[in-house]
Amino acid sequence: MSKDQRFEKVYSQGTMNVTEILVDKVTGVNYLFRQSGYAGGLTPLLDRDGKPVVTPIQY
Numbered sequence: 001m002s003k004d005q006r007f008e009k010v011y012s013q014g015t016m017n018v019t020e021i022l023v024d025k026v027t028g029v030n031y032l033f034r035q036s037g038y039a040g041g042l043t044p045l046l047d048r049d050g051k052p053v054v055t056p057i058q059y
Contacts, residue, residue, distance in 0.1 A: 008023050010023050022042075029045075
């Protein structure tokens with residue numbers, strides 16, 4: 001993965017029905033990506049309190 005890419009894929013499952021977790025390397029916010037066939041969606045990954053999951057950023 002290139003250093004100039006903003007998002008890093010930290011989890012991936014499936015081929016036709018894809019579930020991935022991406023981390024924004026600038027803000028640390030985690031996103032859930034779900035794809036099934038030609039349809040897909042992206043949303044922030046939330047904790048039980050409804051706040052975004054944030055991964056500490058390493059400089």
